[in-house]
Amino acid sequence: MTPTTSNPDFRYPQKTLDRATRAVRCAPFRLKFYATMLTHSVSLSAVAGTPGIRNQHSKRMLSELAADGELLWLIQVGILRREVDGQGLTDSFRLTPLGRQLVQQWQSVGGFGKASLSDRILNVMHRWFRLPF
Template sequence: MRCLPFSDSLYRDLQQQGLDAANLWHNQDRYRRNQRWPRNPEALENDLRWLITVGVLRREVDGQGLTSRFRLTPLGRALLDGDPDLLNKSVGFHQTVLHQLRRLIS
């Protein structure tokens, strides 16, 4: 979670309500951490899918099936509640490289 460009506001909002990628894209100022942000909507969607892969996010479900909205999973809530300062901690070069490698091989 710390290797991605999303702020605490994103995860807290996802905990309260489902958000879709278009909403996130158009609210970069609210959801961007530091100066990093995905270069296009497809890259944003890839980051969100990665968070689904590792169990932090899930697709919201309605009566018709899966929707385009994302929500925080119980694991995501546990990570944020277990360490409220999680996203404010710096990410070292070593962690960044490991994160990129994991995404590359998955």
């Protein structure tokens, strides 16, 4: 198995899938952003500012700091990882196996849905207060 393919036999706990899906729904990124990462990495500069809107990666204009914060949260919930090259960490991001599995699922149904008020509240509680539910 290559590192870029996901294991279809591996099952993530439902709690993990729910938290990851909720984080993506609440994030300011479009499905195209995640779908792009199925084939190659995406750099921070392609997400922040005007390029984020032009590339259809983000729903709204994001500063570099805001984009980085959102991407770091998606790393913590297990959707993304930082790309590494021969020199160390880069400013690019890739999908994890969990992220690949979810993006492929979302592509087959046409999206990941819109965040509800309860999604936003739970996401804030997980993100800022690290509550266990």
